[in-house]
Every structure is written in structure tokens, then in C-alpha cells.
Amino acid sequence: MTKPIVVTVVAVLGSGCFSVTQTAHNARVPVVLGPVTCVGCSPRPAPPAAVGAPTVQDATSVWSYLIETLYTTTTGWGSIPSRLDLKLYEARDPCHQEVVLRDVEASSWAMNFVLFGYFAKSSVEVTGDQVRVPTGSCDPYLERWPLVGPLGIHWPLPPPPPPPAWQQPAAAPPAPPAPAVPGNGGQP
Amino acid sequence: MTSKRIRVEFLLSLGLIVAVASSCAGASAHVRADTSRYPISMSPVVRDQNGMLLERGHLVHVGQLSISSAKIAIFYTLLPPRTFDVSEEVNRQVAAVGGEAVVNFTVETTDGCDVLNFFPVLNILPIWPGCVPVAVWGDIVKRVPLAGPPPAAAPVNSATH
Numbered sequence: 176m177t178k179p180i181v182v183t184v185v186a187v188l189g190s191g192c193f194s195v196t197q198t199a200h201n202a203r204v205p206v207v208l209g210p211v212t213c214v215g216c217s218p219r220p221a222p223p224a225a226v227g228a229p230t231v232q233d234a235t236s237v238w239s240y241l242i243e244t245l246y247t248t249t250t251g252w253g254s255i256p257s258r259l260d261l262k263l264y265e266a267r268d269p270c271h272q273e274v275v276l277r278d279v280e281a282s283s284w285a286m287n288f289v290l291f292g293y294f295a296k297s298s299v300e301v302t303g304d305q306v307r308v309p310t311g312s313c314d315p316y317l318e319r320w321p322l323v324g325p326l327g328i329h330w331p332l333p334p335p336p337p338p339p340a341w342q343q344p345a346a347a348p349p350a351p352p353a354p355a356v357p358g359n360g361g362q363p
Numbered sequence: 364m365t366s367k368r369i370r371v372e373f374l375l376s377l378g379l380i381v382a383v384a385s386s387c388a389g390a391s392a393h394v395r396a397d398t399s400r401y402p403i404s405m406s407p408v409v410r411d412q413n414g415m416l417l418e419r420g421h422l423v424h425v426g427q428l429s430i431s432s433a434k435i436a437i438f439y440t441l442l443p444p445r446t447f448d449v450s451e452e453v454n455r456q457v458a459a460v461g462g463e464a465v466v467n468f469t470v471e472t473t474d475g476c477d478v479l480n481f482f483p484v485l486n487i488l489p490i491w492p493g494c495v496p497v498a499v500w501g502d503i504v505k506r507v508p509l510a511g512p513p514p515a516a517a518p519v520n521s522a523t524h
Contacts, residue, residue, distance in 0.1 A: 193473060194471055194473040195471065195472055195473070196470065196471040197405075197469070197470045198405050198467065198469040199405040200406070200407060200467055202405070202406035202408075203406065203408055203416075204406060205404045205409050205416070206405035206406045207404055207409075208396050208399075208404075208405065208468060209395075209396030209399040209402070209403050209450070210396075210397065210398075211400060211401055211403075213402055213409065213411055214401075214402055214412070214417065214464050215411060215463070216412055218399070218400065239474075259405070263406070269408075270416060273410070276405070278393060279393065279470055280391055280392070281447070281470055281472040281495055281497045282389065282390070282391030282440070282472070282495055283389050283391075283473070283476055283493075283494070283496070284387060284388065284389020284440050284480060285387070285477055285480035285493075286385065286386070286387045287385060287386045287387075287481065289385065289386075289484075293481065295474060297472045298472070299471070299472055301405075308410070308414055310413065310414035311410065311414040311415075311416065312413070312415045313415065313416045313418075314415060314418070
């Protein structure tokens with residue numbers, strides 16, 4: 176009778192130990208929240224959801240539970256890490272793609288079954304639309320990352336782009352004609 | 364036959380007691396940035412006005428965004444629908460350090476509200492409040508001025524030689 180109460184008290188006192196985060200630190204495409212989608216741009220109204228636009232969804236969560244029976248007490252916890260990076264890593268054209276988030280929801284709740292245990296869960300879920308940016312571009316002169324990532328090393332690498340005109344070596348001036356040697360017809 | 368019936372009634376009664384005595388509390392919050400004046404990206408990249416992807420080499424870290432709040436709900440997490448609008452704080456903190464965007468935007472929640480959500484007996488009541496702690500942070504960045512083409516070499520005045 177007292178064991179569930181003790182365990183519940185311990186669970187309450189230990190609250191705050193579990194946390195769950197949602198981010199896209201390793202994605203190369205912008206994952207934008209809010210009305211401003213680029214640096215220096217003015218806010219724009221939310222675009223209507225494009226019909227058939229690919230949707231990106233990801234949920235990361237952590238949970239714990241306790242099950243009390245007549246003879247045993249079972250406790251445990253688990254988590255689902257964020258996989259938003261991995262889902263966006265598959266975007267093959269990061270220069271022309273971005274994700275506009277529609278919803279980011281954080282939730283935390285607990286359910287008690289008096290004398291029988293509890294279940295508690297915290298989660299962060301994101302939902303967004305993959306949109307194409309027709310005017311998008313990449314700077315080809317930065318390092319070509321990600322060279323490594325959750326899918327492994329890219330090989331073979333595509334050929335590097337040609338350097339810009341101002342970085343190309345100046346064309347060598349035309350060689351002056353060899354001075355003619357009199358007496359042998361110009362032959363050495 | 365009678366013992367089986369008694370067993371079924373016992374299990375049904377037990378289930379009813381558990382159902383009545385079970386309780387739930389918590390909350391959820393929708394993170395919004397409806398009036399933000401700066402782009403906020405969960406990834407390390409963001410675009411400029413021309414659509415060019417600004418990556419690590421284009422951006423310099425000038426500060427850290429950090430906002431936290433706890434949202435409360437009743438009626439077993441259902442009411443009221445909560446939003447956590449970070450726009451005002453984003454505008455203030457980014458402007459304070461002269462930034463232009465927020466990248467690596469991260470949303471975190473913890474089980475720090477379990478004191479409320481787990482509260483015995485009282486959280487059976489629908490008016491018992493539950494809550495969710497939400498923290499967001501990110502890197503405030505601004506663009507690095509791109510190096511242009513090298514200045515043209517001064518013309519050599521052959522008359523001086």
C-alpha cells in the first residue's frame with residue numbers, strides 16, 4: 176500500500192530530470208518558424224498550404240512509467256530522439272528547398288492509476304511543409320558539407336565548381352616571338 | 364459457475380475503481396513567432412534576400428537567445444488551448460545584440476511540472492491545473508560581410524620607367 180505512494184513521491188521529487196529537445200542542428204535546409212523566412216526580408220503572411228506539398232513531421236518524446244502489482248513493481252523509462260535532421264538530410268536539393276513550420280507543440284502530462292501506477296510523458300512535435308524556393312541558391316565556394324552525416328560519406332564527390340572569374344589566374348601574355356638569328360634562317 | 368461469476372464481477376469492480384480513481388493532468392503549448400521581425404530557423408542555415416543559403420561561413424555568432432515559460436491547463440490538458448509566442452522576446456534579444464537571425468532554434472520541454480501533474484487524488488478533479496515547462500534557445504547571428512573580388516592592380520605607369 177505504501178510502496179506506490181513512496182514511488183510516486185520519489186517520481187514527483189525527481190521531476191525535471193527528464194527533458195526532451197527538438198531541433199535540426201544537422202540539417203542543411205532552413206527550417207523556418209514565423210513569418211520572416213530570410214535575413215533582411217519583411218514579414219509575409221503565411222502562405223496557404225500547397226496542395227500535395229510534402230509534409231515533414233517529427234515527434235521526440237521521453238516517458239516514464241510504474242506498474243504496481245501484488246508482488247512486483249516495474250518501473251522504466253524510454254525516449255524517442257529527434258529525427259528531424261535525418262528526415263531533412265534526405266533533401267537532395269538544399270539550395271532550392273526549405274521547410275516552413277506550421278506547428279511546434281510541446282506537451283507534458285501524467286496519468287495516475289491509484290494504487291496501480293502511473294505513466295508520464297513529455298514530447299515536442301513539429302509539423303511543416305517542404306516548399307521549393309525557385310530563387311534559391313548556394314554559395315559553391317564554401318566547403319561542400321555535409322560530407323559526412325547519418326547516411327555516411329558521400330562518394331564519389333561531385334566535381335568542384337569552377338572558381339569565379341576573379342579567382343582564376345590571369346591569362347599568360349602571349350610569348351614574344353623568338354628573335355631571329357641572322358645567318359641561319361632563324362633556325363637554331 | 365458461481366465462482367467464475369464472482370471473479371468477473373470482481374474484475375469489473377476493480378476496473379471501475381481504477382477508472383474512477385485514475386487521473387490525468389498536464390498541458391501543451393504551441394510555440395509561435397507570429398510577429399517576429401527576424402528569421403528563425405531550427406537548422407544552422409538561413410537564406411538572404413536573394414535566396415542564397417547562408418551557411419556557417421556566412422554567419423557570425425553574436426549572442427544567445429534564451430526564453431522559457433510554463434503554461435498551465437485544466438480539464439485534463441484540454442483547456443485552454445495555449446500558445447507560447449516568442450516573437451516579442453526574439454525581437455528584443457536579437458535587436459539588443461545587433462543580430463539579424465536566429466539559427467539552431469531549439470524547443471525543450473521537461474517533466475518539471477510533475478509536482479502538479481502527479482499530485483495525488485486532487486488531479487482527479489477536472490479543474491486541477493497541469494502544466495508544461497517550455498524553454499527555447501538558439502544562436503543569434505548576423506551576416507559576415509562577404510569578401511568581394513580583390514581590388515584591381517594599379518595600372519603601371521610605363522612612363523616612369
